[in-house]
Every structure is written in structure tokens, then in C-alpha cells.
Amino acid sequence: MGPTRGVSVLLIFPALAMALALFIYPLGYSLVGAFQDKAGVWTLGNFVRAWELYRLDTLFTVFIVGLSTFLIAVISVSIGGYLTLGNSPVAKKILDWLYRWPLFVPFIVAALCMRTFLGRNGMMNNAFVFLGLMDQEMAQSFLDWRGIVITFVWKQTPFVTLMVAGAMAGLDRSTIDAARNLGASRLRVLLEIVVPQIRRTLAVGLILSFVTMMSVLSVPIMLSGQSPSMLTVNMAWRINSVGDYGTANALGFVSYLLTGLAAWFYLREAVRDKQQGLTR
């Protein structure tokens, strides 16, 4: 037993060392930094300043990421639902091929594309004007919170859809047929039979998306210069322009609390899934 244990410790050591050096140490460092002033004295001053300056931005961040998560849920379930229950094989094939594309686009590139797409004279407005759906004078810029939400949704929906559609494809098809056979419409089958059976996968996909969106800096910086902004922008500002690591750390702590809450949900679901797997 002894030597085997030695070998296994040796085997996991590199990974453990990496995690400690690159993740645990900096995380601990910034957590501690959130509770210290520049002289290293313990204080809650950073949080007081963060609260005074950025409480609106915190709410704004939660609103944007929350709304995006909700929209991602609706769209990914719709796409997955059509792929599972749709009638037209051709439409299904095209949709299946199309929806994954944004997965391969980095956030910064997505933001760049959206700038040219959503601006006052951007492609979207031009297309509406060209189609006669809107007058040129009515055109307005979407480069604000709406732009951030649109970009997040566009970028993250494929990821959640991939998980959701996979889970839907793995369902016992006859559970769907049974509901159709008893007289359920496609929409009812989707909402009452399919989604409840894949709800854990959906939740996990949404939580992972939530955490990802909380940490994106490029999209809010590029799409919305105005205040309020997202916490990532505030943190970058405190560090790069003010050199105020304390407040940045406090903001980091707040966003860590938010994602930690999501992670807690994720772990709870994962544990529950495992237990069900064992008893099944």
C-alpha cells in the first residue's frame, strides 16, 4: 500500500503544484487583498468603496448576465426542441449545422463583429432600412447593455444548445411518442415531457454560461463605453488606471460570491445526479 500511495502522490504532484501556484495562491492572495489596505492593515474599507462606487454596476452585471442566461435558456431549448421534435429533415439539418458556429468565435471577435452589426449605421439597421421595415431617422445604436446581452446570447447559446440537444437526443424516444400518441402538441411535449427530463443538463449548461459571462471583459469594454458598466470593466479600471488593487480585489470577491453561488448549484446537481446513477 505504502509505495503505491507514494507513486500516486508523485503522479498527481505536477497537476497539484500547477493548481496551487496558478490558481489557489493568486486567488487566496486577492481574497486577502480584498480585506487589507495598501499598508496591509485589515479593513473593510475596500468593500465600502466598492459599495459606494459600484453598487449600481453590480446590479447591472447581475441584470445583464441574468437576462442573458434566461434568453440563452429559451433559445437553446427552442433550437434543441426543434432538432428533436421538428418535422422537416432539411430544416433540422441546416439548423444543426448552423447553430454551432459562434462556438468557434472568440469573445473579442464576437464583440468586434457586433460593433459593426449593432451600431447606428451598422448592418442590422441598414438591413431594416433596406427592407423598408424602418426609417433611417429611427435608427438607433444598440451599443449599450442591449449589445452586451445580444453578444452574450449569440456567443453562449450554441454551447448550451450543444449540451441540451445532446441530452434531448439521448432521451428514450418512446417517451416523446407516448405523449404525442395521447394527444399532446409538439409545444406541450417540449415543455412537459422533454424539458423536465433534461432539466439538469440545462441547469448545468446555464450555470457554466453564467460563470463564463461573469468573467468576460472584452465584450462590455468594446460594446458599451458608458456607465453603468460590468464588474470586469470596473476591476480593470481600478487596476490599470488607479492602481487600486484593494477595491479591485473587493469587486473580485463580490463576483466570486455570485459565481460561487452558481457553482454551488452545479455541484449540488452533480452530486444528486451521481446518487441517482448509483441507485438506478
Place this chain on the structure above:
Amino acid sequence: MSARLEIDRVEAAYGGTRVLKGVSLDVAPGEFVALLGSSGCGKTTLLRCISGFVPVAGGAIRVGGRDITPMPPDKREMAMVFQSYALWPHMSVAQNIGYGLRLRKKSRAEIAARVAEMVAMLKLDGLGERNVTQLSGGQRQRVALGRALAVDPQILLLDEPLSNLDARIREDVRHEIKALQRRLGITTIHVTHDREEAMVMADRIVILDAGTIAQVGRPEEVYNRPASAFVASFMGANNAIRLDLSRSGAKLRVAPGPHNREAELPHEGAIDGKVTAHFRSEAAKLSLPGDADPQGALALEGRVVQAAYPGGFWRYAVAVGDRQFMVDDERRVEVGVNARVVLPAEALHFFPAEKA
């Protein structure tokens, strides 16, 4: 509420493969019909055409005289029981059974009353609030049946509903379903590959072969008077031998062959010439050296090469030339003994050789 089901020259295809080649069948109200056949014969496809899950490429399906061919599955007023039961794991027993009623916008009280009725009828008492994942196979099967029957469908479709059950439970459930069907008088189509199951449960059996109907008839008709060599084999007469016959009135003379002496069999009918004769192992007898010579029967000279005891009788493999036949006999015989396979006229089903 049961209805007549008419299947009129129905065709179906998967991709370019024709799975049903013009199947016609008329099912009377309240009748229990079994679709029987081996894998790939089209029986499940026919059921899925009736339920609307597989589009019909040609022909029509009518219920109570009304053409339902273009209707989607949710408008057909049928109820199906699936092989995997297809219960919804996120719902309780009562919710599963009541779902179809919810779709029909029944009141809570009506749903509760009907669910209670189903639970009592199917002996699921006390399990109403249980999650379906906590039930045994037999119980799940009952819930699936309850869910189908709760909506009082015009047609009940059973897609191999017993094949996932233990053999012992399966026997009980067969009789329960049959009794229930008779009591409710509901038109029922049952897909199975199990011959005995079809025989025990159905009023009529439809044997399908490669997308066409090979024979339709009551269980005893299909069993005793198979219309083709395929049906004979499928219904258990899978020992086959080629014979040369010549008819004189009500007698058939079997020409002597390498393994049989000349024999004369009493037989009515038109069969003559070169034939393939099918027989069941239980319809044949073993004749050992020292037994009296069989009269009015065909005897094949052979040797016992294998013996097994399935219960109640012995089953022997008897080598006749380069062929082996299965023969049942109550006596214990050693392997290696020379024996004759004795086939009385009524044991033999003759089919013209070129068709076999």
C-alpha cells in the same frame, strides 16, 4: 367505445427500402388482432403507420369509416403501450396515468376519479404517488396500460408490451390483458414476435413476411392449416423434408427414397407431385427397433444424435441422411440408437416444392 379499423393497401418505406408492400386488413370493433412475424417483417412499421408515427406512402387507414391517413399522431384518438413502457420518469404513477386526461382538459376531480379507477382496475393500489422509477417491470407495464386505457381510446395499440417482462410474470400479464380487453371490448392491435403470446391473446393472427401478409386467421387455423411453407415454419412446423407424391383418390402414395420406404397416407386435397412436407416435433413419433411397423404413416430411417429434457417429454435430434429433425417422445432413448421418425398423415403439411 370501440371502432372498426380498416387498413387499405397500406405501403410504407424507410429511405428507399419498401417495408410495407400494400397491406390490407379489416379489424372488427372489439376484436383483438396480433401482428406476428420475425424481425424486419414490417409488423412494428404497420403499427407505427396506424398510430401516425410513420408516414404512409400509399393506401389509407380508416377508423370507424373516417380516413385518418393524413392526421398527425396526436389527433388520432388512439392509445399505445410501448415495449420500453415509455413512462415519464419525472411524473408519479397518478400523473402518468392522468396525463392524457389533462390533455383533454378534464377537471381535477374527473382526472382523480378516473386515475383511481385505473389504479384499482390494474391492482396498483397504494402506488399512485410513487415515482415510476421505483416500480418493478410488471408494475411499470400496468401503469403504461393504465395510461393508455385512461383516455378511453377507440383503438389500443400494443407494441411488444410483454417482451421486457420475466417469463413467469409475462404469462400472468398475457391473461390479464386479454381479460381486460374483452371486458372493455376495445379494438386492439398487438405486435409480437412471440408465437405463443399471439396464440393465447389474439382473436385473429396476422402473419407478416417481408412487408406482406402471409396469412390471416384464427389461432387454430393458422396453426393447423398454414397457407405457406413460411407460415408453417413460423408456427413451429420447422422440420422440412422433400417428398415425391402420387395421388389416387383420397390416398397419397409416397415414393420410396434413400431414407424412407414406400408409404400410403390417407389425405384429402389436391396436392400431388414433388412437395416439401413440414412437421412439428411434437406431431412426430419415434419408433425404435422392436416396435410394431407403423401403418398409414411415413417412416424415416435415422439415428438419435442428441437428447434433451424440456419437461414432460424428451426432445431428440434425429439424423436422417445429412438432415436433422427434432422429434418429441415420452420414452428415454440413448444417443446413438437407430430409430425411425414416424409421421402420420395429419402431422404433415404439404407445399409444392417449387414454392418452398
